[in-house]
Amino acid sequence: xxxxxxxxxxxxxxxxxxALAIARTKDLAAAVILFSVYSFALCLLWVHRGAPDVAMTxxxxxxxxxxxxxxxxxxxxxxxxx
Amino acid sequence: xxxxxxxxxxxxxxxMMVGFYCVIARGNMVKKIMGLNxxxxxxxxLFVSAGKIVGGSTPILRDGxxxxxxxxxxxxxxxxxxxxxxITAVGLALAVRIxxxxxxxxxxxxxxxxxEEDD
Amino acid sequence: MSDNxxxxxxxxxxxxxxxxxxLYIQFHGEYSPGGGFQxxxxxAVGWILYVLIWGLExxxxxxxxxxxxxxxxxxxxxxxxxGLLGVLLxxxxxxxxxxxxxxxxxxxxxxxxxxxxxGLTVATVAMLIFTLFARRRSEWIAALExxxxxxxx
Numbered sequence: 001x002x003x004x005x006x007x008x009x010x011x012x013x014x015x016x017x018x019a020l021a022i023a024r025t026k027d028l029a030a031a032v033i034l035f036s037v038y039s040f041a042l043c044l045l046w047v048h049r050g051a052p053d054v055a056m057t058x059x060x061x062x063x064x065x066x067x068x069x070x071x072x073x074x075x076x077x078x079x080x081x082x
Numbered sequence: 083x084x085x086x087x088x089x090x091x092x093x094x095x096x097x098m099m100v101g102f103y104c105v106i107a108r109g110n111m112v113k114k115i116m117g118l119n120x121x122x123x124x125x126x127x128l129f130v131s132a133g134k135i136v137g138g139s140t141p142i143l144r145d146g147x148x149x150x151x152x153x154x155x156x157x158x159x160x161x162x163x164x165x166x167x168x169i170t171a172v173g174l175a176l177a178v179r180i181x182x183x184x185x186x187x188x189x190x191x192x193x194x195x196x197x198e199e200d201d
Numbered sequence: 202m203s204d205n206x207x208x209x210x211x212x213x214x215x216x217x218x219x220x221x222x223x224l225y226i227q228f229h230g231e232y233s234p235g236g237g238f239q240x241x242x243x244x245a246v247g248w249i250l251y252v253l254i255w256g257l258e259x260x261x262x263x264x265x266x267x268x269x270x271x272x273x274x275x276x277x278x279x280x281x282x283x284g285l286l287g288v289l290l291x292x293x294x295x296x297x298x299x300x301x302x303x304x305x306x307x308x309x310x311x312x313x314x315x316x317x318x319x320g321l322t323v324a325t326v327a328m329l330i331f332t333l334f335a336r337r338r339s340e341w342i343a344a345l346e347x348x349x350x351x352x353x354x
Contacts, residue, residue, distance in 0.1 A: 012093040019100040019120055028112055035116055042123055049130050050140045050151035052234035056226065057163050060242040065327055066119070066170055068249055072334040073112060073174045076341065077181045081110040082188050142234065164238065171330050178337065 008048060014041045029079045032070045039063035090131050097124035109189035111180065115173040122166050129155040129162075203255050212254045219247035227320045231312045237319025244320070245327035257335050266332060269325045276322030283314050 018038040022031050039062030046055035097120060104117025133152035141153040181187050184195055203209055227240035252260035264272075283295070290299035297311025298304050 009089065012090065016093060016096055016100075019097050022116055022120065023100050023104050023108075028110070031113065031116060035119070038120075038123075042127075045127070046130065049134045050138060051130050051133075051156045051159070052140050052142075053236070053239065054126075054130065054156050054159050054163070056235055056239045057160055057242070060239060060246055061163055061167050062119075062123075064246045065242060065249070065331070066167060068253070068331065069171060069174055069334055070112065070116075072331075072338055073178055075338055076178050077112060077187050081108070081113060082191075140234070143232065160238070171334075174334070178334075 004048075008045075011041055011045045011048065015045070026081045027079060028074055028081055029071070032067055032074065035070070036063045036067045039066075091128070094124050094128045094131075097121075097127070111177045111187040111189070112174070115170060115177070118173070119166065119170060122162070126159045126162060129159050208254060212250055216247050216251055219250065220244060223247060223324075227316065228313070230316050231309065237316040238323050240316075241320040241323025241325075242327055244324045245331070248324075248328055249331050252331070252335065257332070257339055261332070264325075264328065266329075269329045269332070273322050273325040273329065276318040276320070276325070279318030279321065280315050283311060283318070287311070 015038060018034050018041060022034050022038065025031050025034070039058055042062065043055045043058045046052070046058055101117045101120030101122075101124060104120060105114050108114060108117065133155035135149055135151050138149040138151045139147050141150045141156070177187050180192070184192055186192060186195075223240050223244035223246075226235035226243060227237065230236035230240065248260065248263065251263070283297075285294070287296045287299055288294055292299045295311075295315070297307045299307070300311055301307035
């Protein structure tokens with residue numbers, strides 16, 4: 001297995017772990033942080049797949065603006081999921 | 083090489099199902115919107131992977147580059163990301179308004195409220 | 202959050218860098234990855250970081266709500282106007298060759314102007330979405346402090 005493939009597998013594994021953690025956690029603030037981590041892992045994957053412009057957008061939008069909007073919603077609706 | 087590409091599609095399916103689970107099985111609306119985002123990104127991975135050429139470089143014009151990945155899926159995904167942000171913003175705004183009107187964004191509690199209104 | 206020294210100093214260091222990266226992506230967009238949308242969002246993220254640390258009131262002194270509405274419309278107008286200018290000078294919509302003497306320079310100038318319009322609109326709309334979320338929260342907190350259920354939005 002070449003280092004390229006290994007890198008690919010590692011990022012994909014990180015994506016699955018983050019997604020499962022988002023689905024499982026009851027703490028919504030933790031879920032938002034995990035969502036940011038997921039976005040950055042996805043950003044690495046885009047660079048590796050040869051899509052730097054998509055990576056740039058993902059880093060700015062997925063990890064930046066979306067996470068901030070989620071946090072502002074959580075200040076209003078409460079951070080615990082019942 | 084085929085193993086790698088198959089693994090990639092399995093990851094797409096797993097991520098898609100995790101997102102789908104969040105949308106249908108979780109009662110909290112913020113969590114539902116997160117699930118929607120997961121679902122969406124899994125589709126992006128499918129699209130961008132379709133344009134990847136093994137050994138190809140990024141689609142930037144420069145000397146000495148003959149093989150590069152197909153930029154068309156990238157542009158489609160870029161548009162979809164923009165739409166995704168808009169959907170997320172609208173969904174979160176709706177969640178805030180539901181919280182203001184009913185005091186909760188949990189599906190089950192909302193259903194109880196509706197049932198009481200009916201009786 | 203401006204009472205936290207680490208946060209304040211890191212932000213003071215980071216915000217100009219983020220804005221600079223935004224401008225770099227904007228003006229190198231025609232021959233390197235990036236373009237109007239990415240630049241606009243990165244630029245808006247710089248402003249959002251400023252608001253997160255120093256509060257919405259100081260953020261709105263940098264760019265007011267009205268300025269956001271006007272600039273977001275002006276970006277679209279710039280895009281459409283550049284396209285229509287090509288039509289007026291005898292080309293097709295968004296064809297830049299009639300704009301300048303040399304076709305190469307015209308193509309480059311046209312794409313830079315169009316991308317600038319896109320960047321302007323995206324940056325101000327991202328700021329606007331964030332502002333509307335943040336303002337609703339500050340109104341709610343103000344109503345809580347007055348402890349007046351009637352005023353609660």
